[in-house]
Amino acid sequence: MDKSRVRILVVGSINMDLVMSLERAPEAGETVLGDSYTYIPGGKGANQAVAAARLGAEVTFCGRVGDDANGEILLENLRKNGVDTAYITKDKDSQTGLAAIPVDATGQNRIIVFPGANGRVSKEDVDKALEQTYDAVMMQLEIPLETVYYTYKKAAEKGIPVILDAGPAMKVDLSRFEGISVISPNESEASAITGIKVQDEESALEAARYLARETKAGYVLIKLGSKGALLYEDGRHEIFPAFKVKAVDTTAAGDSFTAAMTLKMIEYGDIRKAMPYANAVGAICVSRMGAQPSLPTAEDVAEFMAQRGL
Numbered sequence: 664m665d666k667s668r669v670r671i672l673v674v675g676s677i678n679m680d681l682v683m684s685l686e687r688a689p690e691a692g693e694t695v696l697g698d699s700y701t702y703i704p705g706g707k708g709a710n711q712a713v714a715a716a717r718l719g720a721e722v723t724f725c726g727r728v729g730d731d732a733n734g735e736i737l738l739e740n741l742r743k744n745g746v747d748t749a750y751i752t753k754d755k756d757s758q759t760g761l762a763a764i765p766v767d768a769t770g771q772n773r774i775i776v777f778p779g780a781n782g783r784v785s786k787e788d789v790d791k792a793l794e795q796t797y798d799a800v801m802m803q804l805e806i807p808l809e810t811v812y813y814t815y816k817k818a819a820e821k822g823i824p825v826i827l828d829a830g831p832a833m834k835v836d837l838s839r840f841e842g843i844s845v846i847s848p849n850e851s852e853a854s855a856i857t858g859i860k861v862q863d864e865e866s867a868l869e870a871a872r873y874l875a876r877e878t879k880a881g882y883v884l885i886k887l888g889s890k891g892a893l894l895y896e897d898g899r900h901e902i903f904p905a906f907k908v909k910a911v912d913t914t915a916a917g918d919s920f921t922a923a924m925t926l927k928m929i930e931y932g933d934i935r936k937a938m939p940y941a942n943a944v945g946a947i948c949v950s951r952m953g954a955q956p957s958l959p960t961a962e963d964v965a966e967f968m969a970q971r972g973l
């Protein structure tokens with residue numbers, strides 16, 4: 664094992680994404696025709712794991728799939744991407760998670776998630792995975808909240824930095840993340856958690872202050888889509904602008920951004936230095952279709968940045 668690689672544990676969800684391209688999404692009660700569809704490996708946890716692995720991290724995954732064909736395909740896909748699947752349980756009593764994702768002509772998506780086996784990721788699963796040593800733990804909110812809180816508590820006890828990608832949008836008990844290294848929602852997630860409608864820099868800053876006060880997080884990092892990201896620390900904030908690209912499908916932009924930020928923050932020992940890299944990864948991701956097929960390698964990012972003189 665190469666000791667120079669950053670070791671990341673991802674505790675999270677694994678889904679098969681059913682992605683359908685269409686001109687526009689239907690209104691309630693309306694039927695529209697799609698142009699094409701495909702099955703693509705996804706899930707916020709698995710997307711983050713594959714993103715980090717393609718960028719050069721040594722990634723271990725803790726989660727669950729069902730004992731079915733999709734579970735097998737998704738496990739194999741993680742292995743192919745170099746992710747250690749030793750702590751993924753094949754749950755005999757549930758189906759593998761599935762997400763239905765219509766993507767419209769502007770590249771905007773809507774996501775419906777059937778959690779299946781993700782809903783059974785347990786504290787015992789986490790205990791087993793945490794027997795190993797890691798440089799960081801990444802979590803999201805697509806598995807039971809009690810397991811997410813527990814993961815934070817146990818990893819923090821071991822002194823491991825924990826990064827929470829606070830999606831999908833839901834209310835959480837922020838006191839259970841007291842002292843977390845980084846909490847990173849996107850605009851709608853920040854709105855759902857704080858009750859502050861995040862729509863511009865001012866409201867994002869207000870939400871960041873709220874999150875910092877309630878969690879005492881080291882950093883609050885609010886992802887702002889095509890506007891980039893707002894980083895808040897200790898009363899100061901800075902906007903790191905996004906790169907200009909043509910967005911084809913934003914699925915997994917947030918996941919890949921968080922994974923890249925985590926890897927580079929650990930590697931550089933400086934979250935600010937990690938931000939342009941994370942924005943580059945998010946930009947590449949939105950310029951390609953699908954969740955995991957859109958995730959860049961370290962070489963892709965180097966080329967993207969070199970083309971922009973960085």
Ligand code: ATP
Binds near residue numbers: 887888889905906918
């Ligand atoms: P997801 O669609 O996976 O839920 P998200 O909503 O969590 O994504 P966003 O805020 O949309 O996350 O995007 C995350 C990052 O990706 C942004 O901070 C930015 O760096 C990059 N990004 C997103 N959209 C664009 C865009 N249109 N152009 C350039 N970069 C983008």
Ligand code: RIB
Binds near residue numbers: 680705915917
């Ligand atoms: O963040 C994008 C992901 O959200 C998709 O891959 C889908 O599976 C849902 O989990």
